[in-house]
Amino acid sequence: MPSTPRTHREVRLAAVPDGLPRPEHFTVVQAPVPQPGPGEVLVRNRAFLVFAALLRTMIGAAAAGLPGPRPGDPLPGPAIGEVITAPEAGGLRPGDLVRHDFGWREYATVPAGMCSPLGDTLPDPVAHLSQGWTAYAALTRAAEVRPGDTVLVTGAAGAVGSLAGQTARLLGAGRVIGTTGSAAKAYRLTTELGYDAAVVRGPEPVTRQLAHSAPEGIDVLLDTVGGEQLRAAVEVARPHARFALVGALSAQLAAEGRGISAPVELDLAPIVVKRISLRGLNAADHPDALDEWTQRFGGWLRAGDIRFPHVRLPGIDQAPEAFRQVAEGRHVGAVIVEL
Structure with missing residues (x-):
């Protein structure tokens, strides 16, 4: 040595x-x-x-x-x-x-x-x-994806989101939608990374795009962004939707004028009426999920089921x-x- x-x-x-x-x-x-x-x-x-x-x-x-x-x-x-x-x-x-x-x-x-x-x-x-551990903990501990669920992931091209869509699919989600910042990323999400549709931030409001991509609403949100995208998720959520909040990138970048909105007020009425659950998550609070994720991730990688x-x-x-x-x-x- x-x-x-x-x-x-x-x-x-x-x-x-x-x-x-x-x-x-x-x-x-x-x-x-x-x-x-x-x-x-x-x-x-x-x-x-x-x-x-x-x-x-x-x-x-x-x-x-x-x-x-x-x-x-x-x-x-x-x-x-x-x-x-x-x-x-x-x-x-x-x-x-x-x-x-x-x-x-x-x-x-x-x-x-x-x-x-x-x-x-x-x-x-x-x-x-x-960062698949974070996605896995969110989708199995905080939001608990169920077979057939429609899942929305914000910031879908990031380190967490790029594995979250694939993981949601492997956990039984019926439809997976991601948000991202460019058409090029959207293409990769839908051709390589398990997403059925991608919402690109831009002139068309996120809520309108989500209503088109998930006409029957969403059951699960894995949110890394917050801000406008979280508000849009509330609007399209189905009754008893489960939201796992793992990041707040909109707040962190708002001061830079990056085109991502600052935090926005949420209308509590639809949250209460739809009985939406919102739960903040730090994967470190679920150490058992790390070993579980590592075992499943290794098997999925070797089988070619995940990238x-x-x-x-x-x-x-x-x-x-x-x-x-x-x-x-x-x-x-x-x-x-x-x-």
Whole structure:
């Protein structure tokens, strides 16, 4: 095994943005390789996920009062890597591949209990960085897709949505509809990613497009956007519809004038009359869903029943620009930086 270098590179927050983060809000620095303390594992990262949910921890108005990284802090995020050193009694050995949440750096010290061995359930280690766990938890725990349901996914081309449509279909949904920002993405949603129809944000109101795509209404919503699209979902919901709210991208990007509306008031009357349930969800609250998802995801991948759309970018220097592209919706699926 090659010797560990004295220094490595890591991405740090240079300044807390008050809107959409730009590359100048990040800095890639050379720093000493961290030394593991008692009970810690030293991991050489191989890849990490660049994900839009990080906006919640960097934009104060959208963070719901939760603490986020401060200037000078390295950024957090899902990563996979190779164990370099580990406590003798921890069950991990040098060379093991693990998943953890200390990405955005080449080396990380991680408490042994926060390292998850990858095993061979998934055919590609990078697939452990998929956001399908969030989609799966939403569709099995919060909204509970039933056979024949009509399912709507907002932000359908993102890391969560690009797997949510396929997963809903595999769970028995009868019709799956997604919202997205361009005709090119809509084409991929309906030809590759399990969607029957796609609503493209633009001159025609979302509600009118949804009424055409789901004339009998929707039973399930997996919402990553909020704002106008959430209001439209309420209008077309069937009685007893179940909504799983996993993101609020409209609030996070409204200040940038990106063409996505700011949060809007919801009319409570149809929510009450239709008995719609709205439930916020963080997949971390359902750790049992992760193992369940990993097993099913691996089987679906090997059978060719599901695709993992993603983009791989080489080198940590690309991470700041990659994050801007993720926040702007430049890609379909997950964006992964390989080291």
